[in-house]
Amino acid sequence: MLPQAHDVAAERQTETTIGEIAKLGRAVVITSGKGGVGKTTTTANLGTALAQRGARVALIDADVGLRNLDILLGLESRVHHHLLDVLEETATLDEALVQDKHSDNLFLLAAAQAREKDEVDTEKMRALVGALRERFEYVLIDSPAGIEKGFKNAVVGAEEAIVVCTPEVSAVRDVDRIVGLLGNRFRPQLIINRVRPELVKKGKMLSVDDVNAILRLPLLGVIADEPQIIVTTNRGEPIALRREGATANAYHAIAARIAGEDVPAPTVELKKATFFERLFKGVRS
Amino acid sequence: MIEFLRRIFAGSPPSADTAKERLRLVLMTDHLALGPEIVEAMKRDLVDVISRHVEVDREHIEVTFERQDRVLALLANVPILSVNRPSPPPSDGSPPTRPRRKRARRKAAAPSAPAEAAAGT
Numbered sequence: 165m166l167p168q169a170h171d172v173a174a175e176r177q178t179e180t181t182i183g184e185i186a187k188l189g190r191a192v193v194i195t196s197g198k199g200g201v202g203k204t205t206t207t208a209n210l211g212t213a214l215a216q217r218g219a220r221v222a223l224i225d226a227d228v229g230l231r232n233l234d235i236l237l238g239l240e241s242r243v244h245h246h247l248l249d250v251l252e253e254t255a256t257l258d259e260a261l262v263q264d265k266h267s268d269n270l271f272l273l274a275a276a277q278a279r280e281k282d283e284v285d286t287e288k289m290r291a292l293v294g295a296l297r298e299r300f301e302y303v304l305i306d307s308p309a310g311i312e313k314g315f316k317n318a319v320v321g322a323e324e325a326i327v328v329c330t331p332e333v334s335a336v337r338d339v340d341r342i343v344g345l346l347g348n349r350f351r352p353q354l355i356i357n358r359v360r361p362e363l364v365k366k367g368k369m370l371s372v373d374d375v376n377a378i379l380r381l382p383l384l385g386v387i388a389d390e391p392q393i394i395v396t397t398n399r400g401e402p403i404a405l406r407r408e409g410a411t412a413n414a415y416h417a418i419a420a421r422i423a424g425e426d427v428p429a430p431t432v433e434l435k436k437a438t439f440f441e442r443l444f445k446g447v448r449s
Numbered sequence: 450m451i452e453f454l455r456r457i458f459a460g461s462p463p464s465a466d467t468a469k470e471r472l473r474l475v476l477m478t479d480h481l482a483l484g485p486e487i488v489e490a491m492k493r494d495l496v497d498v499i500s501r502h503v504e505v506d507r508e509h510i511e512v513t514f515e516r517q518d519r520v521l522a523l524l525a526n527v528p529i530l531s532v533n534r535p536s537p538p539p540s541d542g543s544p545p546t547r548p549r550r551k552r553a554r555r556k557a558a559a560p561s562a563p564a565e566a567a568a569g570t
Contacts, residue, residue: 337472366463368463368464370472378476
């Protein structure tokens, strides 16, 4: 089922920026604290974007009990085994990894739907991520919301973290907390999701700069609140599959930045309003 | 300049500014993360210092944190039993001849405490 691309993965690994463990892939947890900020959408799109760059990517849905990554990728009908099957050795990793429809080098390890987060053995989870790092260049782990055991299990095998935040007070506060819990080990990087530039311009939404003045994290990317995301979710086809469009481009830019490319600073507040625009908007806000 | 005009014409600040300010303060409080045992220890120390000069009601001291304008303030509410003779505190919590309580609401170490709290985040 899995192509024998172990050697290819190892070769590519030498190009990546993280050089400490030359032969292992990078395990990145995608987390946020707060639910509903777009962790799973981010994971699906970054997985897709990294795979489109030619990297071998494994996605782990660590949200046991609330499986969703499969449905965002349109793979729900192909999932026969899940994370807990592998951890409990009732299925092999090869049996449980589902190959993506669109990218041959993207694989999903789905969460168990009818099980609970507490059933995941933390040490086995660490070992599993380690095993995947030997076979894939990137292992992206979609963390559940919260800071309890599900979060800890999602984080245990990772060495890097991407935190997803929306420009809302609750999301920023939760990211602040998560970053505190992660500590320095994971070198967390920030994706600000669901930015609405028109509201930012009117002073009705925190701007990217506002959020990052508070969180002070390396900014990996900014994603606008894009109605097309809903359409792509309906269809199970991540927007990063598209070759053009601001949001697809933003995901591809993030993937490039993760891969160590020097990509221009992310922004969604595309054009600065003129003095008079700002004046009149200001008057009406 | 824009801000100034906006204030004049709109009356209230844009909600993003409110969000920013609220976040700043709430994170300051979150980061302070003083456990109850630390607050208790602070209370004890405060009382020891104040007791050198006036007699205070140890049982009814309140130490709280409050947002004031742009800083986090520590507020200590220390009921003073007597201003005349510093003496060991009453062993019993409710002495029969309790003098009228002067509620002195004071900010502990007035200007420097908020500044330190702010710097600590």
